[in-house]
Amino acid sequence: MPSPIDTLVERMARGLARRVSRRSFLGSVGALLFSSTGVPLLPVARGEQPTAAKPDQAVDPGDPQTCEYWRHCAIDGFLCGCCGGSAHSCPPGTEQSAVTWVGTCHNPADGHDYIISYNDCCGKSECGRCLCNRNEDDKPLYMPFKSNDYNWCAGSKVGISYHCSTARVVGVAK
Amino acid sequence: MLAMGCSPLAGQSLASKSAGLTPPVQANYMLNCMGCHLRDGSGAAGKVPSVRESLLALSGSAAGRRYLVQVPGASQSPLSDLELAQVLTWMARNLSAQTVPPDFTDFTAAEVAAYRRSPLVNVRQTRARLVEASDFDKSRGPRASATSAQ
């Protein structure tokens, strides 16, 4: 069985280190909130399929509703894919903030580093589902163009009502 | 990360679907500037200035060019002097609402290096003063000639 350090080093080498605790947090707070009010934890079945297409696994692997999805390498917030939107679209009734910060994430399916625009969806209360925070190459607040600690809805037309975050492919760095 | 089954696109990449690598200068714009100034340079009213008129307006004078290099978003970016020169040039040539005049001079690394070491503190007032003072006619371009009317 590998030592904790070996596992850690392996994860770092693969660039897949992430904040596990964020995902378990959602579970624990979710239980706190939902069990006390009786609201079911699982999503209510919907009559329609989401409008956003499922990713093509051969070129866009993984599940966009998980924190480990490759595009989420530096995201901070609720995943719009869990909120009625998708990795690149906003849920109904929210408005995409065009102003945001832009980073790069490595796509393991094709080996490219994609330029990812982390546009937020704004205009109503936080979605509250699928909270995810990863910080690959994230920088402090004094380098805003590389910081995910800002509520980027500030730059939107509807203001800082933050709902969820997308991870939109806008280019290929290498 | 399980594959969802056979796909006719197996063997291709997301990159090739989206027509290949982004040219490096454009990629630098995306990573360092686009988040605030947006894809077309229009910014956000009251929050982020549009560059669609000001780039050409300010590129016509030494003071204006110095401003474009010294504004903190440019001067503080991780780009090298050459990369910054290339991005500024690309922006002026690709994001401007007006036709780029034939006498527009590309930015050079040396020029950027000369200006860059003193980032601007008084940004808003400097910009307003320079844009006001520039000869640039928004509706007609830098030269008052009929051919540039939009």
Added chain:
Amino acid sequence: MASRSTVIRPRRAWASAALAVAFCVCGPRGWAQLPPEPADVTEQLAVPAGPHWIWVNDVAFFAFPDGKAYLVDGDSGKMLGMLSTGYSFTSVVVPKAGGTIYAPETYFSRGSRGTRTDMVTIYDAAHLQPIGEIEIPPKRASVMPMPGAQALTDDDRFLLIYNFTPAQSVTVVDMRSRKFVGEIETAGCALVYPTGPRSFFSICGDGALLVTTLSDSGELARRARTASFIDVLKDPISEKGVRSRDTWLFASFEGVLHPLRATAAGVEAEPSWPLFTKPELAQHWRTGGLQHLAVHPGSGRLYAIVHQGGPETHKDLGDQVWVYDFVSHRRVQTITTRNKVGSIQVSQDSQPLLFACSLESNRLEIYDANSGKYLRTVEALGQTPTVLVLP
């Protein structure tokens, strides 16, 4: 307006009757009897605050319009009271004189939408009720809470609030006249770190500092940038600095401690020193969390939350707090926390407590800051506790 909390027990009619009979029959010697309690009793806090009290700010990440600040007595482990502080709440700011508490706040006219209004709310420290509001430009930075997002000048006269739209500026509020003074552009630079009664610095994107000096009435007198003193691409300092007397202490991502000392001329970078030895760096030790440093100037001790991980884990929680003598730069102690934590604070008295919490649990853990001994946990403090502030 809250009455003293009571436990309500449902009574059945026969039980009431039996009690009444017993009262009449047995009299005071045979039965213990609760006297009726007065209505409309509201608790009041002592002023000044106790040395072991702590404000636990809650950004309420799952209920963004409902930010809160909880006041806790670290000795008894009891909650003393709280403030309701609105949308995307960052932190209370407490003037040294006591008696009042300030909170920069944001409200929407329809809760999570509508017209945005920003204000500094002034609370009475004994009654925890708002006694005043000063409206400010609706630009207050909506960010992961950090102490550097708002601060008082050293004489508590002016409250400085970092704005981000994404244009960067600082709002200045005169807390003596309770008036908005003005907004100072700080382009390319973020946050506010006071250095004197009329001065503060911000950190710029190229690793320089912007030093701003105010006039006596709080208007802009001077702004000047220092040279860049760090390589922000290789090893940036985190924004989460702490202050010991005239020196701000910032840890870089790779654990280099940068002291920044306020001088008459501005700010000087003192020689930096490493928090981690070479072997420790090789084992990937680093700081992490939201408020990862705390300092006790009286004893010269610096506390840092640490964990093992790669550079992308610079915000991750840790279950160890390493204690340094910040004069000799030597590590003098390791405190192990019961659970992983991301925020710490140390009371400033001679028997200090170490407070610790995290975004990922709503409990506050309390330790003896000298011995490291675990003392107690206060449960159920809000939703996503962020920064800990001493009153």
